[in-house]
Amino acid sequence: MSLSRRGFVKALSSAAMVTSLTGCNSNDDQQGKSKIEVGFNHGVASGDPLQHSVIIWTRITTEARLINAQWQVATDEQFTQIVASGEASTDSTKDFTVKVDVNGLQPNQHYYYRFEANDTTSPVGQTQTLAEGELDKASIAVVSCSNFPAGYFNVYREIVKQHKTSPINAVLHLGDYIYEYGAGQYATEDAQRLNRIPSKESECVTLDDYRKRYAQYRSDSDLQALHAALPMIAIWDDHEIANDTWREGAENHQQQDGDFSQRRAAAALAWLEWLPVRENPVSSMITYRDFSFGDLFDLYMLDTRVVARDEPLDYFSLTDTSIESISGLIQQARAPERKLLGNDQKQWLSERMSTNTAKWSLLGQQVLMGKIEMPSSVMMGLFQLFQANDANKLAAMNAVQNAITAYLTDPSSDPYLLPYNLDAWDGFYMEREWLYGVTTKLNKQLITLAGDSHNAWCSELSDHKGKGVGVEFATSSVTSPGLEKYLGLDLQTIGQMEFVIPQLVSDLQWVNLKQRGFVRLDIDHQQVLSTWHFVSTVKEKEYQVESQQLVTKNGLTVS
Secondary structure, eight states, X not given: OOHHHHHHHHHHHHHHHHHHHHHTTOHHHHHTGGGSOEEOTTOEEEEOOOSSOEEEEEEXXXXXXXXXXXXXXXXXXXXXXEEEEEEEEEEGGGTTEEEEXXXXXXXXXXXXXXXXXXXXXXXXXXXXXXXXSOXXXXXXXXXXXXXXXXXXXXXXXXXXXXXXXXXXXXXXXXXXXXXXXXXXXXXXXTTTTXXXXXXXXXXXXXXXXXXXXXXXXXXXXXXXHHHHHSEEEEOOOSTTTSTTOBTTBOTTOOGGXXXXXXXXXXXXXXXXXXXXXXXXXXXXXXXXXXXXXXXXXXXXXXXXXXXXXXXXXXXXXXXXXXXXXXXXXXXXXXXTTOOXXXXXXXXXXXXXXXXXXXXXXXXXXXXXXXXXXXXXXXXXXXXXXXXXXXXXXXXXXXXXXXXXXXXXXXXXXXXXXEESOTTSGGGSHHHHHHHHHHXXXXXXXXXXEEOSSSSEEEEEXXXXXOOEEEEEEEOOOSSSOOHHHXXXXXXXXXXXXXXXXXXXXXXXXXXXXXXXXXXXXXXXSSOEEEEXXXXXXXXXXXXXXXXXXXXXXXXSOOO
């Protein structure tokens, strides 16, 4: 048992003790419940749908020490046809959240659900179960990186709007559902004007910190509307804990923050409390799981961040950025022992893929899988651009453009390619080759989904021999700023880079580096239609939408 796992068990054990003590003193609360005011200030949610069950969720705002809530699931909005009901209790050890795994439902069926406590009724939520057997078509929306202080959740509102006219079966959240930063830290420069200052104005470290942060996010009306309208299938990334989290630490965890295993345990417990996810019976730290959308597609939600990831490699950690030092770092990235998924998750994935037989195989996970390898001359120029101050920005950008022009004029002038981001699958080369080998052997029509980067990407996936093995659709962020912010470039220059980068990166088909949005997949047995929808702003409530559409028909190429 790892230190982090022991910390998590300790947290759960403490919670169980508090529950026991609270239960012994709950009679007064229940006898006087008519006098205790309650509210459902954080709405309702559903998630992790299966063929015969779905998770429903709410949180009760109350001054009581212990509160009971009744729940109902019906096939009609008026609740005249109730198919399941029951009662659940909650208290401070659960942060007054209520999570119910409703069983005995019918496949591919729409349902309505609600909660009641002390004669107060929650908003009504809508959800649906997954299909069993033949399924002609399905649609999912894919989101990632929703930073509350960075802007309004217009992307969530747009998904609900589209769902009303063109139904969506489920929302996939690929992580960074919350951000841990405090006031004055990352992406908070407009927080005061937008009235979206991070909760407690401090960085999340303790269980109370994370709980308060989820409560703040779930106070947002657009996020509440999304959860009430559609079931969500979520996986965590790093900011649910701390920036650039890995198995034993994080970039944004310092010595003064205390023991990392305790912080990770607190963050994981809050995530389980506040998200409508089904908990793993073996370990609460295991979040990878799979879902079958009839015979149409199998969805595998992977953890590439927390459970097994080795410490990320970083070009900017090098004191010497010579090509020799960079080559040494890349050799580390290609070491056979380097782990991203880990042995247990790899075994689970290969076994599930061997059993499942749907037409398409979708991997929902955090980081870019496609190779983003650029000419070394361009990469060296980008290193300088990232580090340039305002006075040197123009000269650094000109150097990058000169390197690009020289390469496109004569690609043989720079045959050495460097991976752009070693935090992604490019930094875990052998596990990516293992995954490609498994899907090729099983003859899977592979589609990978990614978030994390705050930008939108589409790549054709190829193994080390150049053989096509699948395609990748990566979503932009809900609000978190992308490369246009990091590079400090104007939109015209960013637009030029969007045109040029796919010419430099052989597997990359298309990229959007400047807009916030989501990707919608409309799937049938002949093709997968991927449409990226971008909102014009997240700094104002009113917005327009632009879209980009690509199609894959054979699982290997897009058009």
